[in-house]
Amino acid sequence: MDVFLNTYWWVIFLIFMALLGLIFSFEKKKDQQGKHVSQNYIDGLKAMIEGDEHGAFVKLKQTVNEDSENIDAYIRIGELMRKKGQHQKAVQIHRQLLLRKNLDSNVIALIWKCLASDFISAKKFNMADEILQKIAKEPAFKKWAKEKMLEVFEKSYQWEKAFEIGKEIYGDKEQQERLAVYKYLAGAELFKSGEFHKARLTLKESLHYDDKFAPSYILIAESYLAENRKEEAAEYFKKLCLEVPKEAYQVFYKMEQTMFELGQFPEVESIYRKMLQQCPNDPDILRSLAVIAEKKGDINGAIDALQQVVNAFPDDMAAAGRLAGLYLENGQKQKATRLLQNIYEQSPLKKHYYACPYCRSETTKIEMVCPSCGKVGPYKRV
Known part of the structure; x- marks a missing residue:
């Protein structure tokens, strides 16, 4: 009889826990379905696509004021700061994001990529290279990191290093x-x-x-x-x-x-x-x-x-x-x-003219580094 009662109460307990789990799961799903993407965030993304950087900045700022967990909005604000030449602010925003806990590994990698781009734009090439070396250890981001390293070495006139990275890429x-x-x-x-x-x-x-x-x-x-x-x-x-x-x-x-x-x-x-x-x-x-x-x-x-x-x-x-x-x-x-x-x-x-293979600007002499777009490439006579 005691064995029967014990078994009975265990069955009741398991049924109760299962019901509790279903209720919790339902409530969580309901909560997720009820959560809407901010209209300001959508408007900010649309403004970026349309090239309205000021409008995008205003809407994305409103987004993070409403929802401080919108990491993507912060990332994009940092990118807008970089485009405006406010490199220090861009670095500050992206660095602060890395202090947050429980970030997805892909999000962390994206933030590191943004930081590397911030330092390249600010011409702090040593700091950019340091970050890129770290990113290159991740197989999924290795190619991107190597291409950015090449950009760093080109912009800092480190031609032998550019050559070594180029051998890996080309x-x-x-x-x-x-x-x-x-x-x-x-x-x-x-x-x-x-x-x-x-x-x-x-x-x-x-x-x-x-x-x-x-x-x-x-x-x-x-x-x-x-x-x-x-x-x-x-x-x-x-x-x-x-x-x-x-x-x-x-x-x-x-x-x-x-x-x-x-x-x-x-x-x-x-x-x-x-x-x-x-x-x-x-x-x-x-x-x-x-x-x-x-x-x-x-x-x-x-x-x-x-x-x-x-x-x-x-x-x-x-x-x-x-x-x-x-x-x-x-x-x-x-x-x-x-x-x-x-x-x-x-x-x-x-006269003889030579064209940049990237921006197509023409010069009357062979240029190794394009004076217009700054890229390196073999210039062809046109």
């Missing part, structure tokens, strides 16, 4: 061309400080990643000239001409001068002829051949070369002007007159 050939840029920039720093041998080693490494990267050939040759090693300089000028003929116009004058001093000037014409096989009608090569022909007294040869330029590039006023002069010297006044009619005093000289 996979395809086009992306790996950027590794050549980092090595070039590292070599350029060594060149400026007079460490010519180290500069050459670094610049030659850049050519392993992009064997068509003209600036590296040029600076290697310049480093040899700085040490009065003209034969080695001439070799790299020649390599540039044969490997990247479209960019070699930048060194024509120095190459001719160097090879003249070495007693190798007759070889220059042969180099230009080989280049012309790769780049028919290239105006820079043809103009240089015309100059050599003139120096040799071969006026007809100079005229032939310049005629090719003018036929292919009618807007090349420099070539047209010189050709008109040669016509006059050669007694071909009628041809000179017709050509001169097409030349105007204010006509601009033909």
Whole structure:
């Protein structure tokens, strides 16, 4: 009988606890269903999407005044502070969030990411790097952290570190061309400080990643000239001409001068002829051949070369002007007159332009770091 009673009361107790659990679960669900997302929060997000940063800030501030547990609203307020250049306030907001207890691990990682962005924006690169090293240990955020580290090293001109991170990030050939840029920039720093041998080693490494990267050939040759090693300089000028003929116009004058001093000037014409096989009608090569022909007294040869330029590039006023002069010297006044009619005093000289691969801004010289958007990349001739 006692055993029966004990069993009976245990069953009653278990039924009671089960009912209590159901009631608690129902009340909790009911409470969750009754909790609405703040209208101010929704309006704040809409304002951010529409680009109304002031309106977003006002609505998000009202949101956190109503609900201090809305972590996302605080995060976004910090981001708005950063955009306004108020970096210290952004850092303060995001740091205070990390002091809260029971935050989800993904939320914590998001706050750390915001802090890293705050420090990058404030140009406190060492502090940003310290945080990014921590974030990179989390597999889910490793890629993002590495990309941000690369941004930090680019903005702080730490080219060797940028190169090492770039090796981890970049996979395809086009992306790996950027590794050549980092090595070039590292070599350029060594060149400026007079460490010519180290500069050459670094610049030659850049050519392993992009064997068509003209600036590296040029600076290697310049480093040899700085040490009065003209034969080695001439070799790299020649390599540039044969490997990247479209960019070699930048060194024509120095190459001719160097090879003249070495007693190798007759070889220059042969180099230009080989280049012309790769780049028919290239105006820079043809103009240089015309100059050599003139120096040799071969006026007809100079005229032939310049005629090719003018036929292919009618807007090349420099070539047209010189050709008109040669016509006059050669007694071909009628041809000179017709050509001169097409030349105007204010006509601009033909220039080479290079475009940033990111913002597409153009410059008349090769830039390693874009003066407009600040990004690093191999610049292409347009």
